Amino acid sequence: MEGVAAAGVAVTTAVHDLGGFIRTQREAAQVSLRQLAKRTGVSNPYLSQIERGLRKPSAEVLAQIAKGLRVSAEVLYVQAGILEQKDSSPVLDAVLADTAISERHKQLLVEIYESFRRENATATTQTVPTTHD
Incomplete structure (x- = not known):
């Protein structure tokens, strides 16, 4: 039973951290909650609940929030544990x-940058055979 309680606390903490992160990003962008709601199409009360850690948004909502804040959706997905x-x-x-x-x-x-890195990593791990005379 303690494991379940600890997992519940961890999820609550993660959701709260995500909300705090979103609030910090919104404030840094100097965007009000109402402005963000208008930009994202997500209701003001729901955004407020997300920021306070009361709700865990879906990936779709996170993408809308990221677009409204002009940040990468990937950053929010990492914060949310997705x-x-x-x-x-x-x-x-x-x-x-x-x-x-x-x-x-x-x-x-x-994607292009990562493909170049993979290609270069593969090229450096391949050895050129040498002949011994």
């Missing part, structure tokens, strides 16, 4: 933080 944290990279951080490009363009850039 995605695992990837290794940090200054290049990826810069792409994900850029507000001048769309979420779709960010996703494409990240």
Whole structure:
């Protein structure tokens, strides 16, 4: 029974942390709760409950909030525990933080960058056979 209670506390803490993170992002963007509700199509009371850790939003709602805050949906998914944290990279951080490009363009850039990294990692692990005379 203690394990169930501990798991419940962990979920509650994670939801509260997500709400706090969203509030911090909203305040940093100098966006009111009403403005965010208008941008996202998510009701003001529901956003308030998310920020206070009373509700756990779906991935779709998180995507709407991310778009309204002009942050990467991936960042919110990681905060919510939907995605695992990837290794940090200054290049990826810069792409994900850029507000001048769309979420779709960010996703494409990240995919291209990661494919180059995989290709280079494969190339460096392959050894060139040498001949011994």
